[in-house]
Amino acid sequence: MTVIVSSLNGDETNKDIKSSIKWDNDYNHAVQEAKNTNKKIFVYFYADWCAYCTQMDEVTYASSEVQEKLTQNYVLLKLDVDANPQSSQKYQAYSLPTIIILDSNGQEINRIIGYQSPEQLLNQI
Known part of the structure; x- marks a missing residue:
């Protein structure tokens, strides 16, 4: 029982942490x-049906270190490829998840494709 209770408490904490990222969608x-x-723009292309996107939401973006670095250094933009086909085509976000770092004029600086653990993402941003 104690293990289950501890696990449930941990899940509750992750939900609180996860919800602290404020993504723009415009x-x-x-x-x-x-x-x-x-600031630069951190564009996260995802889809609801993408299992690796869900894993990034639940693991990578729940990391306090990732959250701190993202919120301090970037404007955060999360775009659903199904709801924003023009943006995903413009930036050729065909494999998911895709992260694109843009300068303040919308020009691509860096591209990261596929699932990234917190450590992997931190090493690239």
Whole structure:
């Protein structure tokens, strides 16, 4: 019983942590915010049906270290490829998950494709 209770408490903490990332879902708003704050844009292309995207949401983006680095250094934009086909085509986000780092003018700086553990992502951003 203790193991189950501890596990449940851990899950509750992860939910709290996961919800602390505030993603924008409007490309134009994110570009304007990046220009105003002089930050890069971290674009996370995902789909609800993508198992690795769900894993990134539950594991990678739940990491406090990842959250801290992302929120301090980037405007965060999360785009569903099914709801935003023009953006996914523009940036050729065909494999999921795809992360694209943009400058404040919307120009691509870096591209990361596939599932990234917290450690892998931190080493690339």
